[in-house]
Amino acid sequence: MPRGMHKSRTLRKVFVKTPGGKTTLHYRKRKPSKAICASCKKQLAGVPRERPYKMMTMAKTAKRPERPYGGVLCSPCTRKLIQQKAHQVEEKK
Amino acid sequence: MSIYEIGRICVKIAGRDAGRKCVVVENVDDKFVMIDGNVRRKKVNIKHLEPLAETVEIKDKASHEDVKAAFDKLGLAVWDKKSKKPTERPKKVRKVKKKVVEEKSKKEQKAEKKEAKAEKKEVTEQSSEAASSEPKAPKSKDSESSDKPAEVKKEVSVEEKQEVEELSAAKPEETKE
Numbered sequence: 001m002p003r004g005m006h007k008s009r010t011l012r013k014v015f016v017k018t019p020g021g022k023t024t025l026h027y028r029k030r031k032p033s034k035a036i037c038a039s040c041k042k043q044l045a046g047v048p049r050e051r052p053y054k055m056m057t058m059a060k061t062a063k064r065p066e067r068p069y070g071g072v073l074c075s076p077c078t079r080k081l082i083q084q085k086a087h088q089v090e091e092k093k
Numbered sequence: 094m095s096i097y098e099i100g101r102i103c104v105k106i107a108g109r110d111a112g113r114k115c116v117v118v119e120n121v122d123d124k125f126v127m128i129d130g131n132v133r134r135k136k137v138n139i140k141h142l143e144p145l146a147e148t149v150e151i152k153d154k155a156s157h158e159d160v161k162a163a164f165d166k167l168g169l170a171v172w173d174k175k176s177k178k179p180t181e182r183p184k185k186v187r188k189v190k191k192k193v194v195e196e197k198s199k200k201e202q203k204a205e206k207k208e209a210k211a212e213k214k215e216v217t218e219q220s221s222e223a224a225s226s227e228p229k230a231p232k233s234k235d236s237e238s239s240d241k242p243a244e245v246k247k248e249v250s251v252e253e254k255q256e257v258e259e260l261s262a263a264k265p266e267e268t269k270e
Contacts, residue, residue: 068112079106083143086104090146 037074039081047071097126097139100149105132107141114169115142119154129160131172 002025011027018024035047046065048058055063064071069078097103101117110132118134119127125136134157149163161171 066109067107075107078111082104082106082112085112086143086145 035071037077038072039077040074042074044071044074095120095123095139096144097142098148099153099155100151102130102145102147102149103128103142104145105137105141106143109133110172113172114145116149116151116160116163117142118151118160127154129155129157130164131170133172133174 006027010030012030014026014028015023016026029051031049031051034049035044036042037044048055048063050058065075067075067078069081073081097117097120099117099120103115103117105111105113105115105128113131115128115130115132117126118129121127121136124138126139126142127136128134128142147167149167151159151163155163164171
């Protein structure tokens with residue numbers, strides 16, 4: 001029987017094969033939700049889905065696309081935003 | 094003519110240089126243009142550009158210097174290639190122990206060995222002479238003939254000794270200096 005704390009689904013189950021050939025059940029923390037675009041709410045590509053301790057060990061360039069608003073906006077939204085900004089500056093002139 | 098004629102100032106929309114201003118330098122074909130300015134000079138798809146109203150007078154296939162001059166007039170920044178010079182790694186200098194003293198000792202050892210061998214030879218020869226000379230007379234002549242070079246060897250060996258001693262006396266002084 002599982003322990004009382006393991007009856008809820010807060011932790012995810014991982015089946016681990018031991019050296020002796022048995023499969024045992026391990027409980028691990030769940031991964032955070034996928035990163036989404038701030039404007040269109042689509043899932044972002046190029047942003048890893050890891051727990052913070054693992055994100056800390058990763059390089060900055062491995063955690064987000066290397067462009068303005070990378071890791072915040074998706075690429076189509078970024079394009080739109082930059083286009084709008086460029087034209088706003090022109091209108092002001 | 095498309096709007097992306099040579100000298101048209103654009104804003105880059107996609108990629109690493111997104112949001113930076115650039116100038117069309119060359120029309121590669123109906124889809125691609127060559128850009129330069131506040132971006133890395135490269136061939137890009139016109140879908141990745143947003144044209145602005147401004148234009149600059151530059152030649153077809155203008156060099157980076159020309160673009161730089163034109164951008165300076167407008168007061169725009171220019172992306173300059175930062176080519177890093179590979180820094181020379183500090184080479185580890187091995188600490189070489191001064192084995193001069195040891196070498197000397199080796200030399201000396203060798204010399205000593207030689208001398209010892211020579212002495213042994215002489216001893217054996219003498220013993221053989223002593224053994225051979227008594228029973229048979231004719232062989233003694235040969236032994237006499239062999240004696241002479243042995244004596245010469247002795248002298249030589251003595252000279253060598255002296256030299257080695259001198260060297261050994263002189264070298265430590267050098268090392269001290």
